[in-house]
Amino acid sequence: MTDEKLMSQCEMDTFKVSGPGGQHRNKRESAVRLKHLPTGITAQASEDGSQHKNRVAALSHLRKLSALRVRNTIDLETYVPPPELVQILPTKFTIRLDKGSQIGPNNPKFALVRLNAFSGMQSLIDLYICSWRFCFRCCKESRVL
Structure with missing residues (x-):
């Protein structure tokens, strides 16, 4: 799933967060919280002072959390790996x-x-x-x- 498609399924919230940086950190709402509406999984990022970088980091966290929490069992007899995976696997x-x-x-x-x-x-x-x-x-x- 592309980032744009995943973001269209999410609700984004920005907020201020305390931490190092003092008054400069608290001027802007740089922290980002993403909630995936279909699953209810929430991920947030506040590591950087940039809202854009935090959005990318939160999206990455959301992908990892969803991969861990929303797993499907597969039948190994009928499983066909996606083409993206086949390209990186050794022959x-x-x-x-x-x-x-x-x-x-x-x-x-x-x-x-x-x-x-x-x-x-x-x-x-x-x-x-x-x-x-x-x-x-x-x-x-x-x-x-």
Whole structure:
């Protein structure tokens, strides 16, 4: 659903809100409250001093709240994903069935996956670091370094 269509189903209310900014913040009604009339879900935003930015933020909050509260069960046998979703999903040919889904180095989760893969090696790494420090300390005490 487009933003315009969603806004046509909403009642918008602007109001003043207290907080940092003092007298400058209270001069304008910059906070925005949106109420979705068909579902009764309400979202508000007052983070910014701009009413326009707060309206965009409130609309984003409203979309998230409606996605969480108004869910339909789907039949997986007959489900056909919308074209917008199909465009961003990987094709079947890019997923190797023998390897599962792959996470590459550009993915933010890549470092976590790497750490989990090497979690068994952590004790060996700790032992190596401790032994290296011990050798360094011994050499330093005997004035070799």
